[in-house]
Amino acid sequence: MQPFAYSASAARIVFGAGSIDRLPAELDRLGVRRALVMCTPNQQEQAQAVADRLPGRVAGTFAEAAMHVPIEVARKAREAALALDADCALAVGGGSTVGLGKAIALESGLPIIAVPTTYAGSEATPIYGITEAGLKKTGRDPRVLPRVVIYDPELTLSLPLGLTVTSAINAIAHAAEGLYAHDGNPVIALMAEEGIRACAAALPPLHDDPCDLEARSRALYGAWLCGTVLGAVSMGLHHKLCHTLGGSFDLPHAEVHSVMLAHALHYNASAAPQAMARIAAALGATDAALGVYRLAQAHGAPLSLKAIGMPETGLDRAADLAVSTPYPNPRPLLRRALRDLLQRAYHGEAPTPD
Numbered sequence: 001m002q003p004f005a006y007s008a009s010a011a012r013i014v015f016g017a018g019s020i021d022r023l024p025a026e027l028d029r030l031g032v033r034r035a036l037v038m039c040t041p042n043q044q045e046q047a048q049a050v051a052d053r054l055p056g057r058v059a060g061t062f063a064e065a066a067m068h069v070p071i072e073v074a075r076k077a078r079e080a081a082l083a084l085d086a087d088c089a090l091a092v093g094g095g096s097t098v099g100l101g102k103a104i105a106l107e108s109g110l111p112i113i114a115v116p117t118t119y120a121g122s123e124a125t126p127i128y129g130i131t132e133a134g135l136k137k138t139g140r141d142p143r144v145l146p147r148v149v150i151y152d153p154e155l156t157l158s159l160p161l162g163l164t165v166t167s168a169i170n171a172i173a174h175a176a177e178g179l180y181a182h183d184g185n186p187v188i189a190l191m192a193e194e195g196i197r198a199c200a201a202a203l204p205p206l207h208d209d210p211c212d213l214e215a216r217s218r219a220l221y222g223a224w225l226c227g228t229v230l231g232a233v234s235m236g237l238h239h240k241l242c243h244t245l246g247g248s249f250d251l252p253h254a255e256v257h258s259v260m261l262a263h264a265l266h267y268n269a270s271a272a273p274q275a276m277a278r279i280a281a282a283l284g285a286t287d288a289a290l291g292v293y294r295l296a297q298a299h300g301a302p303l304s305l306k307a308i309g310m311p312e313t314g315l316d317r318a319a320d321l322a323v324s325t326p327y328p329n330p331r332p333l334l335r336r337a338l339r340d341l342l343q344r345a346y347h348g349e350a351p352t353p354d
Contacts, residue, residue, distance in 0.1 A: 004185035009228055010142075011124065015151040015221070017213060020115065023053055026148045027088070030111055034059035036086035038077065038100055039093045040066065043117070046155070047092040050115060059084040065097040068247050071132040074103035081108060088113060091146070094167070095120030095253060102128040102144035112146040117156055119167040119199065119219055120254070121174050121227025123149045129243065136247020145231070151224060153216040161210050165299040166254035168199045168219055171226040172292065173261045177236050178229035180268060180275035182328040188232050189278070191225045196282035198222030203299050236329040237322075238264035241342075244321045245310065255308045258301040259348070262293035263341050266351035271330035289351040304348025315342045 012029075014022055027035065036059050039047035044063045051058045062080050066073050081089065081104050091101035092115045099122055101112040106128055114123035126145040129138040159167070175192035178184060199222035205215040241264060242256045266289035269276050276288040285291025293303070302308050319339040326333070344351075 005183075006185045006187050007232070009124065009145070009231060011146055012148045013151065013224065014148065015224070017152065017154050017217065019150050020050065020053070020152040020155060023050070023113075023115070023150060024057075026113060026150065027054065027057060030088065030113070030147060032088040032111065033057050034085060034087045035090040035113070036081050036084060036088070036104075036110075037061045037090045037092060038065055038097050039063050039091075040096055043093050043097070046117065046158070050090070050092050059086040062100075065091075065093065065100040067096050067253055068131040068136055068250070069096070069099040069103050069129055071130055074100065074130055078104050078107055081110060086110065091115065091123070092117065094118030095122040098122040098146070099129060101146070103130055105144045106141060109143055112144070114146040114149045115155065116149065116151060116220070116223070118159060118163065118254075119156075119171045119223035119226075121171050121223050121230055124224055124227030125231030127231060129247075131247045134248050136243045138243060149224075151220050153213060153220045156216050156220060157211050157213070159210075161206065162300065163254065164206055164210065164219070165203060165296070165301045166252075166258040168203055168223070169261060169292070169296055169301060170254045170257035171199050171223040172196050173226075173238055173242075173257045174230035174235075175226040176261065176265060176275075176279050176288070176292075177238050178226075178233050179278055180272035180330050181233035181236065184233050188229050192229045193278055193282045195222045195225030195229060196279060199226065200283050200295060203295065207299050234328055236264075236327065237267060237331075237333065240327060241318070241322055241338075244318055245305070248318070248321060249310055249314055251305075251308055251310055255302050256305075258296050259303060259305055259308065259345055262289045262296070262351050263345045265289040265292060267337065267341050268330045275330075287351075287353040290353055293350050302348075305342070305346040307348065310346060312346055315339065315346060318342055
């Protein structure tokens with residue numbers, strides 16, 4: 001067995017149907033009394049319902065969270081937190097809202113309490129991302145790891161089926177890359193396999209009944225595990241491509257992951273056969289890349305970059321950006337091969353097992 005190092009997450013996890021009822025007690029544990037409640041514009045009603053559980057303890061609401069955390073929005077949120085004398089950031093929503101909380105914490109050190117309503121997994125990581133001048137820059141800092149995460153599957157019941165599927169595949173991507181990360185370890189590998197298995201198993205029953213609470217619970221449990229994997233090890237080609245495509249071309253985050261994962265796995269398959277075997281087994285498939293593609297196809301997720309708004313004229317620039325900064329990946333990053341990968345992803349072609 002290869003030597004490894006493992007550090008457990010310092011976040012407190014509160015999981016289960018109805019666990020939002022414990023929110024006031026969690027604020028008490030942190031010793032905070034003036035929460036800045038954050039959400040996207042279309043989640044104001046849900047965020048207000050959470051805020052209503054904290055009478056006299058809400059400093060204000062900031063409902064302008066946006067995909068990929070534009071620097072302009074981050075600055076405005078930081079100013080609001082300061083002006084309102086907030087002593088914590090309460091993020092209600094998915095990766096966009098949690099990411100905004102991280103942008104605040106990065107400069108102010110305010111603790112974050114996350115209440116996820118999707119399967120993004122950002123709440124389980126010390127990773128932040130901010131987009132400026134069309135480029136999304138990411139980093140790691142312990143200050144941005146939420147202090148408390150409340151996973152209440154009842155809050156995900158209203159998540160539309162389409163976003164449910166793409167968000168779950170986004171989560172699977174975190175775990176899949178964790179299985180071939182250069183700094184992986186056996187503990188993270190176990191979490192990754194279980195996370196992939198839980199997310200994939202939740203989709204068929206949710207396809208039949210989006211209000212299946214047990215399936216919602218399974219998906220949220222899988223998302224937590226997959227997010228924990230994302231925060232513990234280095235990510236490779238898939239996440240770098242998705243950050244490039246999302247930040248530089250303003251493509252929807254979860255949908256980009258759904259389209260790109262099969263192609264990134266296919267690119268890396270020959271260089272990481274053991275990881276691919278574990279991913280395939282967790283999916284109940286014979287091939288990891290094709291298994292992801294078929295999962296997306298079966299549940300109506302977009303399969304092509306063209307379908308989610310990527311301009312074909314941008315593929316060359318995306319390939320250039322993908323190789324501009326070296327990073328660990330099982331297979332060397334070859335510009336021509338990546339350009340071919342992006343072309344296949346643009347058209348939504350199924351990966352062909354070797």
